[in-house]
Amino acid sequence: MTYILEGSTGPWEIVVGLEVHCQVISNSKLFSGASTKFGNEPNSNVSLVDAAMPGMLPVVNAECVRQAVKTGLGLKAKINKESVFARKNYFYADLPQGYQISQFDKPIVGEGTIILDMPDGSTKSVGIERLHLEQDAGKSMHDQDPKYSHIDLNRSGVALMEIVSMPDIRSPEEAGAYLTKLRAIVRYLGTCDGNMNEGSMRCDANVSVRRPGEGFGTRCEIKNVNSIRFVMQAIEIEAKRQIEVIEGGGTIDQETRLYDQRLGETRSMRSKEMAHDYRYFPDPDLLPLVFDDAFVSEIEKELPELPDEKKARFMRENGLSAYDAGVLVAEKEKADYYEVVAKGRDGKLAANWVITNLFGALNKAEVGIADSPVTAENLGKLIDLISDDTISGRIAKDVFEIMIETGGDPEKIVEEKGLKQITDTGAIETAIDEVIAANPDKVEEIKGGKEKMLGWFVGQVMKATGGKANPGMVNKLLRDKILG
Amino acid sequence: MTDLTKLTLAEARDGLAKGDYTSVELTEAHLKSMDAHRNLNAYITETPEKAMEMAKASDAKRAKGDAGKMEGLPIAVKDLFCTEGVQTTAASHILEGFKPEYESTVTSNLFGNGAVMLGKANLDEFAMGSSNTSSYYGNVVNPWKDKSGKDLVPGGSSGGSAAAVAADMALAATGTDTGGSIRQPASYCGIVGMKPTYGRCSRWGIVAFASSLDQAGPMTKTVRDAAIMLGSMAGHDAKDSTSAPIAVPDFEAALSGDIRGMKIGIPKEYRVDGMPEEISKLWDEGVAMLRDAGAEVVDVTLPHTKYALGTYYIVAPAEASSNLARYDGLRYGQRVMDEGDSLDDMYMKSRAAGFGKEVQRRIMIGTYVLSAGYYDAYYNKALKVRRRIYQDFEGAFGQVDAILTPTAPSAAFAIGENEGDPVKMYLNDVFTVPASLADRPLSRRTAAGSTADRQAV
Numbered sequence: 001m002t003y004i005l006e007g008s009t010g011p012w013e014i015v016v017g018l019e020v021h022c023q024v025i026s027n028s029k030l031f032s033g034a035s036t037k038f039g040n041e042p043n044s045n046v047s048l049v050d051a052a053m054p055g056m057l058p059v060v061n062a063e064c065v066r067q068a069v070k071t072g073l074g075l076k077a078k079i080n081k082e083s084v085f086a087r088k089n090y091f092y093a094d095l096p097q098g099y100q101i102s103q104f105d106k107p108i109v110g111e112g113t114i115i116l117d118m119p120d121g122s123t124k125s126v127g128i129e130r131l132h133l134e135q136d137a138g139k140s141m142h143d144q145d146p147k148y149s150h151i152d153l154n155r156s157g158v159a160l161m162e163i164v165s166m167p168d169i170r171s172p173e174e175a176g177a178y179l180t181k182l183r184a185i186v187r188y189l190g191t192c193d194g195n196m197n198e199g200s201m202r203c204d205a206n207v208s209v210r211r212p213g214e215g216f217g218t219r220c221e222i223k224n225v226n227s228i229r230f231v232m233q234a235i236e237i238e239a240k241r242q243i244e245v246i247e248g249g250g251t252i253d254q255e256t257r258l259y260d261q262r263l264g265e266t267r268s269m270r271s272k273e274m275a276h277d278y279r280y281f282p283d284p285d286l287l288p289l290v291f292d293d294a295f296v297s298e299i300e301k302e303l304p305e306l307p308d309e310k311k312a313r314f315m316r317e318n319g320l321s322a323y324d325a326g327v328l329v330a331e332k333e334k335a336d337y338y339e340v341v342a343k344g345r346d347g348k349l350a351a352n353w354v355i356t357n358l359f360g361a362l363n364k365a366e367v368g369i370a371d372s373p374v375t376a377e378n379l380g381k382l383i384d385l386i387s388d389d390t391i392s393g394r395i396a397k398d399v400f401e402i403m404i405e406t407g408g409d410p411e412k413i414v415e416e417k418g419l420k421q422i423t424d425t426g427a428i429e430t431a432i433d434e435v436i437a438a439n440p441d442k443v444e445e446i447k448g449g450k451e452k453m454l455g456w457f458v459g460q461v462m463k464a465t466g467g468k469a470n471p472g473m474v475n476k477l478l479r480d481k482i483l484g
Numbered sequence: 485m486t487d488l489t490k491l492t493l494a495e496a497r498d499g500l501a502k503g504d505y506t507s508v509e510l511t512e513a514h515l516k517s518m519d520a521h522r523n524l525n526a527y528i529t530e531t532p533e534k535a536m537e538m539a540k541a542s543d544a545k546r547a548k549g550d551a552g553k554m555e556g557l558p559i560a561v562k563d564l565f566c567t568e569g570v571q572t573t574a575a576s577h578i579l580e581g582f583k584p585e586y587e588s589t590v591t592s593n594l595f596g597n598g599a600v601m602l603g604k605a606n607l608d609e610f611a612m613g614s615s616n617t618s619s620y621y622g623n624v625v626n627p628w629k630d631k632s633g634k635d636l637v638p639g640g641s642s643g644g645s646a647a648a649v650a651a652d653m654a655l656a657a658t659g660t661d662t663g664g665s666i667r668q669p670a671s672y673c674g675i676v677g678m679k680p681t682y683g684r685c686s687r688w689g690i691v692a693f694a695s696s697l698d699q700a701g702p703m704t705k706t707v708r709d710a711a712i713m714l715g716s717m718a719g720h721d722a723k724d725s726t727s728a729p730i731a732v733p734d735f736e737a738a739l740s741g742d743i744r745g746m747k748i749g750i751p752k753e754y755r756v757d758g759m760p761e762e763i764s765k766l767w768d769e770g771v772a773m774l775r776d777a778g779a780e781v782v783d784v785t786l787p788h789t790k791y792a793l794g795t796y797y798i799v800a801p802a803e804a805s806s807n808l809a810r811y812d813g814l815r816y817g818q819r820v821m822d823e824g825d826s827l828d829d830m831y832m833k834s835r836a837a838g839f840g841k842e843v844q845r846r847i848m849i850g851t852y853v854l855s856a857g858y859y860d861a862y863y864n865k866a867l868k869v870r871r872r873i874y875q876d877f878e879g880a881f882g883q884v885d886a887i888l889t890p891t892a893p894s895a896a897f898a899i900g901e902n903e904g905d906p907v908k909m910y911l912n913d914v915f916t917v918p919a920s921l922a923d924r925p926l927s928r929r930t931a932a933g934s935t936a937d938r939q940a941v
Contacts, residue, residue, distance in 0.1 A: 052810040055566045055689040057724050087806050098809020279854035284695035284803050286725050
């Protein structure tokens with residue numbers, strides 16, 4: 001499905017590449033022993049190295065290296081056993097060293113791939129250009145004092161993985177799917193918590209437009225967008241702006257822009273001429289980062305099952321559709337939940353209950369899977385009650401409603417409310433006889449060939465039994481009695 | 485009683501061990517000498533109270549039979565080493581008043597071994613210079629005069645350290661060498677200066693000039709003293725990723741004096757045009773001495789020598805331009821700011837007022853050679869040449885055990901000479917920079933060898 005923006009002079013295609021900064025989960029910073037804990041008092045997690053005191057030297061944190069390699073493996077990417085830390089030089093108040101230690105021409109991870117799961121159940125693969133490790137800057141606060149800016153260095157030196165995609169993304173939806181999938185992967189791996197609202201995952205989007213089939217246009221970079229929804233909006237708005245400029249006879253200047261979600265527009269931040277010359281060069285305080293195959297294979301052994309593999313397994317072993325499997329693996333917690341429900345039960349039935357009923361109810365209540373009032377064990381029991389004919393599917397829906405409200409055990413609910421299915425032939429026959437006796441004309445219609453009327457009788461019997469009669473039995477008995 | 489300031493480090497060590505005098509007496513004698521020679525301006529900060537405290541503590545330690553390898557020996561510390569609670573300036577205005585809350589690894593090792601600190605020795609600002617005339621705290625005067633009695637430079641950048649040792653204001657001193665900053669002033673002041681192999685001494689806590697070249701070393705009265713002192717300074721340091729992870733041998737025990745059968749290389753490229761007669765004569769005399777002692781002297785070639793100076797003056801300023809970015813007036817040191825100034829205004833005013841001319845010049849050179857469009861032509865090319873220079877030395881050391889060269893193309897010059905012409909000043913380093921450039925970390929860091937991911941406190 002191609003995403004096309006219609007301009008006044010014809011159709012336009014958009015080309016997007018994303019640069020995502022993921023804060024690495026580690027106890028201490030990339031090059032110092034200071035804590036990475038979020039939300040501590042300003043400037044309490046600051047070592048002499050982070051404050052760039054004279055004579056201080058960086059020493060790389062092996063855990064951050066492992067996390068980067070793990071992420072690289074999760075992205076099916078090339079792991080570079082030799083990489084180089086480089087200094088990116090610029091002056092800013094929240095950058096104490098006057099340079100950021102990053103990686104430039106020799107990143108720790110090379111090319112890889114992310115498979116996007118699109119809402120229509122289709123997939124698309126987007127290339128990863130590289131992943132590199134770098135230090136985060138501190139935080140400037142401009143609203144604390146009328147005359148001065150305040151600087152909090154707690155974040156200064158925390159490890160980031162910058163993950164750069166190829167310009168393979170062609171629509172806002174694909175950008176959204178990319179971020180969703182990337183977030184799922186790092187969360188599965190435990191290498192980044194993926195919380196965009198806390199800033200532990202941040203996104204820059206490179207956007208350009210072109211006539212379908214033509215070469216790349218000039219791109220603009222939209223900096224630091226902090227939610228998936230805003231990234232999608234910003235891309236569409238920026239693409240439309242570029243189309244308007246080009247169709248108005250103008251040209252696109254390569255520049256850095258900011259997305260203003262309040263006004264729904266992107267604004268120029270700095271032009272190419274104003275762009276920093278970062279004067280990258282290999283950091284002489286750090287030696288090339290070198291590790292061997294054994295180091296990588298140790299990490300490989302720790303890799304959990306990732307969303308794509310899980311999805312394939314759900315399809316293969318449980319017979320799920322690509323769409324259902326994709327929905328279930330989107331978050332590890334959802335997949336884990338589903339697996340508990342599906343264990344020893346009909347996988348498809350379990351998927352239906354989890355996706356349609358549970359996710360539906362959770363969405364309505366705006367509650368995450370972790371806070372679901374219905375435990376996976378209880379949902380499983382509910383399915384068992386259906387399977388062993390204790391309750392009908394219809395009654396099960398009522399029981400589920402009660403479970404969502406009270407968090408209760410379905411067996412107890414069925415017991416207490418007397419919802420057990422009537423499977424006693426005598427009781428059902430009595431109800432049938434009553435309905436038949438009250439509607440002799442309709443019985444004749446059926447006998448005259450209008451078999452469809454049987455459904456009406458089933459409904460009446462169910463009604464008479466408060467929905468508790470076993471529908472299959474009702475059907476069979478009715479048939480026997482009327483059609484003989 | 486003998487003049488305790490005339491002793492060598494080894495003699496003083498042995499005298500202390502025998503109980504001929506105490507560390508307090510040794511220290512007092514040197515403090516007196518510092519008073520007498522204040523005209524040389526060898527120290528930026530004198531620390532007599534601290535020295536006496538350390539000396540007393542040292543004597544007490546010795547009384548308990550717990551003497552370290554440098555126990556009770558008073559030394560000067562180049563003011564590039566961060567010393568806890570003692571002003572550390574790097575001879576720059578921008579760091580005036582800065583008192584570190586930490587002790588550099590090298591001084592920490594020395595003090596741990598019992599050394600006593602007399603004060604912080606003067607140097608060229610941020611160790612950039614060959615004459616010790618770029619110090620914000622005034623130039624250092626060489627204790628030696630020329631034949632006409634004119635005042636001479638002590639060399640640089642460790643000029644204060646060299647002058648302090650030469651004038652008996654310290655038994656020894658720490659220095660640092662980036663492109664000759666230990667060797668050249670040692671030569672100008674007639675003492676022993678040794679630049680160890682890169683990585684031998686930790687750089688942690690030393691104000692950085694050019695990280696891939698900076699190396700701490702001893703400045704002493706004799707070779708034996710250098711061996712003793714280096715043994716106390718050196719060692720692997722997990723806080724410096726470029727520090728060599730190898731054991732420190734007993735350097736003093738290796739001083740057999742026996743060089744019979746050793747091969748000594750004489751690089752022909754070092755016989756430059758216009759070398760003063762006295763220098764080439766001294767060199768020849770050195771060759772003769774080694775030969776007389778049983779060494780075999782052979783010619784070697786270091787073909788890329790002529791590119792070394794240019795290479796050095798690209799690599800070192802490039803690294804310096806980045807290393808000195810942290811002196812921004814924000815967290816420590818001097819800040820110059822007027823009402824209503826922007827952040828950029830503050831940077832410019834603080835750095836313009838805080839850095840001297842030579843430092844500014846090198847920051848500009850360094851920024852230029854790393855700039856887009858010039859990077860390949862300068863910095864990248866320099867790295868390539870640096871590799872060639874390394875290969876030159878590797879080749880030479882395949883044939884010989886050691887190489888003998890002059891330290892500088894001239895003897896100490898008069899104060900004020902060479903001042904107007906930075907390139908002429910840089911030419912002083914022509915014989916010292918090749919060996920610096922040929923140095924590189926001994927091992928490459930692996931992820932497994934790095935620090936553990938520490939638990940959050």
